[in-house]
Amino acid sequence: MNKKHGDIHYYLTQILTGHGCFLEYLHRFQLADSPFCPSCSNTVESAEHVGFYCRRFSEERAMLAKAFEHPPSHARFVQDMCSTITKWDAAKTFAATVVTRLNRIDWERKAQKRQQQLLLQQQQRPQQ
Template sequence: MAAQRMRDRWKTTLADSPYGVRTIEAIRPVLDQWVDRRHGLLTYRLVQLLSGHGSFGHYLHKVARRETSPSCHECGDADDTAQHTLEVCNRWNAQRHTLVATIGGDFSLPSVVANMLSGEESWEAVVFFCEEVISHKEAAERAREDTVDANPLRCRRRGRRRTQFAARLIP
């Protein structure tokens, strides 16, 4: 009873949130299933795809301010969002083809989330897609950051914590 009241309050709070609207619109209708599921772990790269915060030109330009434009480095599209990566970018057609075989061809985020909740196989297919695609996008981003003529906006932050951590790594 108390758990259901808390979930209802959570749904109401999420309905009024100005942030994370894309993710909230996908998960809020199936929040009870999401919370009660017995399969599927949230991985770092899955969360990037769900939230849109990651190696996407849109995020790197508008939020992180590390890109000069939101365009896609893979296909040249004007706006590289998480949805563009999931549904449109032709660079990821092979990975998307594998995903279609498991969850079907509707790549709207609410449909993807519903498919993930339908079973472990679907969840794992989406996770595999995220791991495969976003790891490649991250590697390409690091390569762009490490070029000699990289825009200072793009360069990785070299703060005290990063320097200390790097010093502890085994060569």
């Protein structure tokens, strides 16, 4: 990348690579029951979907659009964020906000699954 500012961080890397708490990625490793977005019917929850289309993140995307001075797009994202330090910082903030929410959702999903497994185990124990 030919840029003069900014460092790549954990959250930005996840958005750029698609390796993170995106259901498409988690499902590939059998860490999620489905690859589909819970908010957008029949749409795989990929990094691209989350970053540029998913209605759950429309407020965050609107803030990024304001900084980019146009709606963010998958095709121009890297070019836009590398153009100025302000846009770089906006992209980092966007990525951190989105990935943090997805991580929290994933943690809650795992906690709910553990709770369901415990209940099932308790139901299967013989009564004394």
